[in-house]
Every structure is written in structure tokens, then in C-alpha cells.
Amino acid sequence: MRSPTGVARLIGSTVEIFPVPEWLSSTLSGTQFGSLRRQYIRSTGGKTAGATKETTGATEPVLEYSIRMNPRAFTTPGLSLAPTGAALGAEIRGLDVCELTGAEFAAVHRAWLDCSVLLFRGQHLSDADLIAFSRRFGGLDWAPIQETGRRFVEGHPEIYVVSNVIENGVPIGSLGSGEAVWHTDMSYLERPPKASILYALEVPPSGGDTWFCSMYGAYESLAPALRDRISHLTLKHDATYNSGGYVRQGVTAVDDPVTSPGVYHPLAPVHPESGRRVLYLGRRRNAYIAGLPLAESETLLDELWSCATRDDLTWRHQWQPGDLVLWDNRSTMHRRDPFDPDSRRILHRTQIQGETVPAA
Ligand code: SIN
Numbered sequence: 001m002r003s004p005t006g007v008a009r010l011i012g013s014t015v016e017i018f019p020v021p022e023w024l025s026s027t028l029s030g031t032q033f034g035s036l037r038r039q040y041i042r043s044t045g046g047k048t049a050g051a052t053k054e055t056t057g058a059t060e061p062v063l064e065y066s067i068r069m070n071p072r073a074f075t076t077p078g079l080s081l082a083p084t085g086a087a088l089g090a091e092i093r094g095l096d097v098c099e100l101t102g103a104e105f106a107a108v109h110r111a112w113l114d115c116s117v118l119l120f121r122g123q124h125l126s127d128a129d130l131i132a133f134s135r136r137f138g139g140l141d142w143a144p145i146q147e148t149g150r151r152f153v154e155g156h157p158e159i160y161v162v163s164n165v166i167e168n169g170v171p172i173g174s175l176g177s178g179e180a181v182w183h184t185d186m187s188y189l190e191r192p193p194k195a196s197i198l199y200a201l202e203v204p205p206s207g208g209d210t211w212f213c214s215m216y217g218a219y220e221s222l223a224p225a226l227r228d229r230i231s232h233l234t235l236k237h238d239a240t241y242n243s244g245g246y247v248r249q250g251v252t253a254v255d256d257p258v259t260s261p262g263v264y265h266p267l268a269p270v271h272p273e274s275g276r277r278v279l280y281l282g283r284r285r286n287a288y289i290a291g292l293p294l295a296e297s298e299t300l301l302d303e304l305w306s307c308a309t310r311d312d313l314t315w316r317h318q319w320q321p322g323d324l325v326l327w328d329n330r331s332t333m334h335r336r337d338p339f340d341p342d343s344r345r346i347l348h349r350t351q352i353q354g355e356t357v358p359a360a
Contacts, residue, residue, distance in 0.1 A: 079092065079093070079094045079095055079104060079107060080092070080093045080094055081093075081107075081111050081115075083115065084315050086314065086315035087213075087214040087217045087312060087313045087314065087315065088115060088116040088117050088212060088213075088214040088216075088217070088313075088315055088331075088332065089115055089116065089117040089118075089119065089212060089315040089317075090111060090115040090117070090118055090119070091118070091119045091120075091121070092108060092111060092118055092119070092120050093121075095108070095120060096123070097120055097123055097125070097129075097133045097324060098123075098125065098129050098132070098133065100133075100136070105136055109137070112195070112326055112328060113273055113274055113328065116212070116214060116216070116327060116328045116331045116332050117212045117315065117317075117325065117326070117327045117328070117332060118325070118326045118327075119317065119323060119324070119325050120323070120324045120325075120326075121320060121322060121323055121324075122322050123199065123322050123323070123324045124322065125199055125324070127153060127156045127159055127348060128156075130159070130197065130199050130324075130348060130350060131156060131158055131159070131350060133197070133324075134158070134197050134350040134352055137194075137195055137352045138194065138195075138352045138353055138355065139352070139353040140158040140350055140351060140352060140353060141158070141186065141189075141193050141351040141352070141353050142157045142158060143157065143158060143159055143160035143161075143349070143351070144160060144174075144186060144242070144248070145248070145249040145250070146160075146161070146171070146173065146174045146249070153348070158350050158351070159348050159349070159350060160173075160174065160348070160349040160350070160351070161173030161174065161346070161347075161348060161349075162174055162175050162198070162345075162346075162347040162348075162349055163175075163344075163345060163346040163347065164176050164177035164339075164341060164344070164345055165202075165344050165345075165346055172346070173346065174242065174244065174246070175242065175243065175244035175246075175336070176244050176246075176341075177208075177338060177339050177340070177341040177343075177345070178244060178245070178338045179244075179335070179336065179337060179338045180243040180244050180335055180336035181243050181245070181283065181284065181285070181335055182211075182213070182243075182281075182283065182284065182305075182308075182309055182333045182334070182335040183243040183282065183283040183333060183334065183335070184280070184281070184282050184283070184329055184330075184332070184333050184334075185329050185351060186329075186351060187237040187263075187265065187280075187282035187283070187329075188237045188238060188239035188261075188262050188263055188282070189263060190263055190357055191353070191354045191356070191357050192265075192329060192330075192354050192358070193329050193351035193352055193353055193354055194328070194329055194330055194352055194353065194354040194355065195326060195327060195328055195329050195351075195352040196326075196327055196329055196349055196350065196351050196352070197324065197325070197326045197327075197349065197350045197352070198210070198324070198325050198327075198347050198348075198349045199323070199324045199347060199348050199349070200319045200320065200321055200322065200323045200324075200346075200347050201321060201346040201347060201348065202321060202344045202345060202346040203319040203320065203321055203345055203347075204339045204340055204343035204344065204345050205343065206339070206340075207337050207338060207339030207340060207343075208319065208336060208337055208338075208339035208345050209316050209317060209318050209319070209336070209337045210316070210317045210319070210325070210334055210335070210336050210337075211314050211315070211316045211317070211334060211335050211336070211337075212314065212315050212316075212317070212327060212332050212333070212334045213308060213309055213313045213314045213315075213332060213333050213334075214313050214314075214331065214332060215278040215279050215280065215281070215308065215330075215331050215332055215333060216271075216274075216276050216277075216278055216331050217312075217313040218278070218279040218281075218304075218307055218308035218309075218313055219268060219277050219278050219279040221307050221310070221313070222279070222304075222307055226303070226304075227268065229300075230267040230268050230279075230300075230304070231268055231360065232360070233266070233267045233268075233289050233290065233291075233292075234264040234265060234266055234267065234289070234290045235264065235265060235266075235267045235280070235281070235282065235287055235288070235289050235290070235301075236257065236260075236262040236263070236264050236286070236287060236288040236289075236290065237262050237263055237264075237265060237282035237283070237287070238257070238260050238261070238262045238282075238283060238285055238286035238287060239251060239260075239261045239262045239263070240253060240254055240260050240261060240262075240285075240286055241253075241283075241285050241286065243283065243335070243336075254286070255286065256286075257286045257287060257288035257294060257297070257298075258288055258294055260286040260288075262286065262288075264290055265280055265282070265357075265358040266280065266358055266359065266360035267279065267280060267281075267289070267304075268280065268360060269330075269358040269359055269360050270359065270360065271330050271331055272330070272355070272356045272359075274331070276331075278330065278331050279304060279307070279308055280330075280358055281301075281304060281305065281308055281333065282333075284301065284305055287301055289301065308333065309333075319347075329351075329354075330354075330358070
């Protein structure tokens with residue numbers, strides 16, 4: 001099936017256009033793609049499917065419309081956006097995040113939704129500055145309790161310390177120096193944070209890189225039959241272990257995915273701001289798909305995970321002190337490489353509250 005400007009494929013109730021037609025990519029941002037999708041849902045729910053048919057070349061009413069995005073580099077006075085060239089991520093240059101005007105913040109917000117991960121280098125932030133910048137995106141969740149039982153930076157309950165440093169025999173932060181496995185932050189909550197911001201104070205000379213993967217790309221890479229199969233399934237997001245493999249405070253270690261504590265979310269929710277569907281996996285350990293025999297759940301999860309963390313869906317960040325990385329927690333997962341335990345790594349993180357629960 002051909003539309004005037006791109007190839008349109010009808011998959012079940014979803015029409016995909018690829019490549020994105022010039023008239024769309026030059027006039028709409030990623031956020032607006034979301035409203036476009038909603039507009040089409042409305043129009044096809046009524047009697048106006050003709051407009052959609054004309055645009056997409058679809059031969060049936062279109063219930064859902066998804067497009068792959070290709071963020072473009074742009075420069076405006078004092079600010080430039082350089083996409084990483086990978087499936088996600090961009091660097092914003094020329095901004096001090098403590099001094100953003102309303103227009104600059106609007107550009108950052110749009111770029112964050114379009115690119116899922118943003119890097120700002122050379123920042124000089126106190127904890128109060130980090131909190132102030134984070135609050136521009138919404139209310140903040142308190143940091144999870146660290147493995148040691150310590151909750152947060154004194155006076156700043158919003159700040160989660162990621163560190164291997166030990167002072168007076170006590171770790172100052174979480175996650176040690178080993179690998180932190182692929183995960184989405186705090187998805188064991190009913191309403192997980194919509195974003196996280198990680199700011200580097202000290203980093204080791206090598207190792208400790210953080211990798212991000214696109215869960216839009218993961219969903220879009222699934223075969224249509226697999227998408228249909230997971231469309232009504234929900235997944236338990238385990239609350240027992242953190243990504244460093246440590247048992248969370250106050251939780252008894254359980255290694256049975258069926259009985260371990262956690263919260264169920266749809267496997268393929270719609271991102272509330274972009275309107276695009278994602279694969280929502282959270283973390284692998286103790287994950288369990290509701291209603292399936294455990295062996296079947298494990299097999300299906302292995303298949304989904306092998307699609308999600310493919311090299312072509314990932315971007316790797318090598319840290320420098322002063323780097324600030326902001327990610328969309330609904331459309332990405334991340335993991336961290338191990339590093340030399342004798343070197344120091346200290347990062348401070350905030351979590352921006354989700355406004356909605358993940359919904360299919
Ligand atoms: C995290 O999972 O938020 C920390 C990632 C890192 O240590 O780079």
C-alpha cells in the first residue's frame with residue numbers, strides 16, 4: 001500500500017508510515033505526532049475516515065497511527081541540539097540548566113520527548129540547583145531507600161545517591177561498582193516516575209558507562225503477531241531487587257517470580273505524551289506475565305528481552321564530571337557497566353513523578 005509520500009503498512013489496527021513524509025517531519029514535533037494520532041482516533045471513531053484514508057493510503061478505518069521519528073539537529077540562538085545518531089539521545093549545547101528562560105525550557109522539554117534522552121555537559125550544580133531544574137518538569141518522588149537503609153542526602157529527600165564510595169565504613173550511595181542491569185527506574189510503583197535526571201560529580205577514568213535503549217524502537221521491532229499477543233497482557237515489575245542486585249530495604253528476598261512482591265503494568269502501554277506505544281519491561285529478574293504458566297512467561301519474556309536490548313536500539317554514554325543526563329523513563333531502559341571498585345564514582349539523581357499510570 002502506498003501513500004503519496006511514503007509507504008503505509010496496515011498491521012491489524014495500526015498504520016505505519018516509513019519513512020516519515022517530508023510534510024510531516026518538517027512541520028510537526030514528536031509531541032505533535034501524539035496529538036495527530038489522537039486526532040485520527042477521533043476522526044475515525046466518527047464518520048470522517050476519508051481524511052485518514054486520503055493521508056495514509058489505508059483501505060480500512062484507522063484506529064491507531066504510529067510513525068517512526070527521526071529527530072533533526074537544530075540550532076537557535078544560544079542553543080543547539082545534536083542527535084547522537086543512535087536510536088535515541090541527543091546533546092543539548094549552549095545551555096546552563098540553572099538559567100533557562102521559558103522558551104529555552106520549552107525547547108528542552110520538546111527535545112526530551114522527541115529524543116528520549118538528553119545530555120548537557122559542563123554543568124555546575126548544587127543539590128538545590130539539581131532539584132530546582134528537575135522541578136520544572138513536575139513534582140519529585142522521594143529517592144528509594146538505599147541498600148544500607150539510609151534514605152537520602154540530608155535535607156534533600158529527593159536526591160538518590162549512586163555511588164561506590166565508602167565513608168567511615170558506610171556506603172554513601174547505592175549500586176556499588178558492579179554492573180547495574182537493564183531497568184526502568186522504580187517501575188515497581190503503581191505510578192512510576194516519568195523521568196530521571198542523573199548528574200555526575202565524580203567519575204572513574206574508565207568503565208561505569210551508562211547505556212540507554214529505546215522502548216519505542218523495541219515495540220516497533222516486534223513482529224505483528226507478537227504485538228498482538230502482548231497487547232492485552234500485563235507484567236509484574238519486581239520490588240525485591242534493585243538493578244545492582246541488592247535486596248531493597250524492608251523486603252525479604254524471594255526468587256519466585258509468581259509470588260515475589262511487585263506491581264502489574266501493561267506490557268505495551270501508550271506513552272501519555274507522544275501517543276506512541278512502547279514495550280514496557282521494567283527489569284528481567286522476577287518478572288512475570290500475569291495468568292501464564294511460569295515456563296511460558298519465561299519463554300515469552302526471553303523473546304521480548306532479546307528484541308529490546310539489540311545494539312541498534314541503544315546508545316552508550318561515557319561520563320565526564322559535570323554531565324547531566326535527563327531521560328524519559330516511559331520510553332527507555334538503561335544499564336551501567338561495572339568499573340574498578342578502587343576508583344570513585346558519585347552521581348546524584350532525581351525522579352520526576354509520573355502523572356498517569358501506564359495504560360494500554
Ligand atoms: C541508575 O540506574 O539510575 C544509575 C545508572 C548509573 O549508575 O549510571
